[in-house]
Amino acid sequence: MPDLSPVHRDFFAGGAGDERTLRANEAAFDRIRVVPRVLRATGDRDLRITLFGTEVAAPVLVAPTAFHRLAHPDGEVATARGTAAAGSLMVVSMAATAPVEDIAATDCPLWFQLYPQPDAAFTASVVGRAEAAGVRALVVTVDSPVFAHRPRDVRNGFLDLPAGMVCENLRDGTGRVRSIAMDDRLGWDVVDRLRAITGLPIVLKGILHPADAELAVEHGVSGLIVSNHGGRQLDGAIATIDALPAVVKAVGGRLPVLLDGGVRRGVDVLVALALGATAVLVGRPVVWALAAGGAAGVRDALDGLMVGLDAALALAGARTPAELTADLVAAA
Numbered sequence: 001m002p003d004l005s006p007v008h009r010d011f012f013a014g015g016a017g018d019e020r021t022l023r024a025n026e027a028a029f030d031r032i033r034v035v036p037r038v039l040r041a042t043g044d045r046d047l048r049i050t051l052f053g054t055e056v057a058a059p060v061l062v063a064p065t066a067f068h069r070l071a072h073p074d075g076e077v078a079t080a081r082g083t084a085a086a087g088s089l090m091v092v093s094m095a096a097t098a099p100v101e102d103i104a105a106t107d108c109p110l111w112f113q114l115y116p117q118p119d120a121a122f123t124a125s126v127v128g129r130a131e132a133a134g135v136r137a138l139v140v141t142v143d144s145p146v147f148a149h150r151p152r153d154v155r156n157g158f159l160d161l162p163a164g165m166v167c168e169n170l171r172d173g174t175g176r177v178r179s180i181a182m183d184d185r186l187g188w189d190v191v192d193r194l195r196a197i198t199g200l201p202i203v204l205k206g207i208l209h210p211a212d213a214e215l216a217v218e219h220g221v222s223g224l225i226v227s228n229h230g231g232r233q234l235d236g237a238i239a240t241i242d243a244l245p246a247v248v249k250a251v252g253g254r255l256p257v258l259l260d261g262g263v264r265r266g267v268d269v270l271v272a273l274a275l276g277a278t279a280v281l282v283g284r285p286v287v288w289a290l291a292a293g294g295a296a297g298v299r300d301a302l303d304g305l306m307v308g309l310d311a312a313l314a315l316a317g318a319r320t321p322a323e324l325t326a327d328l329v330a331a332a
């Protein structure tokens with residue numbers, strides 16, 4: 001991978017604490033097997049789904065990840081080009097190193113990820129800017145009241161972006177770049193406050209407990225992402241594919257439930273969908289693809305997952321994501 005320093009590679013790859021949850025996300029997929037159906041004439045397969053009015057080629061989206069210019073000089077703009085070429089949708093991190101307007105200029109469908117800031121006026125200005133750029137949903141990350149201990153970054157002394165690289169969407173009115181604050185005073189009222197300042201669909205990212213899924217429905221959000229932040233926040237948190245069934249049950253079809261964490265192959269997508277997810281998002285695989293091959297790399301990585309999902313659907317006897325049901329999976 002050209003230009004990816006060991007320190008930055010560790011930032012992308014690493015997790016919190018002893019990285020048990022990081023490992024658990026992938027390991028949990030490895031404990032689930034498919035029980036395929038046969039002779040179901042699956043020739044007319046169609047992977048497309050529609051989320052909040054946006055059609056995507058397949059239920060495989062790009063998770064919000066920080067600092068893409070550490071992986072590639074064109075950063076998030078290249079990621080968006082590759083995502084658009086694959087027919088998918090990108091969630092732009094609040095910690096993006098390119099302006100949301102430049103990312104939107106690629107015509108890639110975008111959602112914007114937000115860490116609500118203690119300064120409500122500043123939060124509103126960031127949301128307004130993203131909305132003006134044309135993002136189609138707001139993804140509010142709720143699993144990060146504090147920033148977790150990440151031993152690799154501490155060991156490497158990774159604290160700051162290199163000179164000339166900043167979180168471009170955190171400039172305030174004076175052009176000064178603010179740093180992202182984690183806020184351990186956030187409560188459910190933040191959803192109501194965001195609702196008051198934007199008409200965008202609000203998606204909560206980082207739900208693991210079914211009681212929180214129920215509260216999210218009561219607070220009128222438009223969707224949920226079952227996520228443990230790729231094992232980067234609470235080390236020891238449940239693997240996402242293990243958390244999914246209870247969340248899906250609590251939601252009871254009232255909202256789309258998405259999942260991220262450890263999705264590495266088409267059949268992982270199939271398993272998540274069979275257990276009730278509407279779509280999945282991928283984090284690190286997109287970063288590695290960006291580092292290795294820029295926009296074309298991102299396109300190829302997403303295409304690879306979609307081709308793998310298409311083959312898995314055929315081999316499991318399904319034609320569409322909607323046909324995937326829980327009877328198609330079993331414990332390994």
Ligand SMILES: Cc1cc2nc3c(=O)[nH]c(=O)nc-3n(C[C@H](O)[C@H](O)[C@H](O)COP(=O)(O)O)c2cc1C
Pocket residue numbers: 011012013025063064065066093094095113141205227228229230231232260261262263281282283284285287
């Ligand atoms: C390098 C990196 C940076 C991330 N930055 C953010 C972020 O800025 N905001 C956020 O909500 N999640 C962030 N995440 C979490 C991802 O959105 C996602 O939950 C996770 O990467 C999914 O797991 P996976 O990497 O196993 O696919 C980040 C993850 C990684 C690996």
Ligand SMILES: CCCCC(=O)C(=O)O
Pocket residue numbers: 066095180229232
């Ligand atoms: C302040 C940047 C936060 C990025 C992030 O969420 C992560 O590295 O997981």
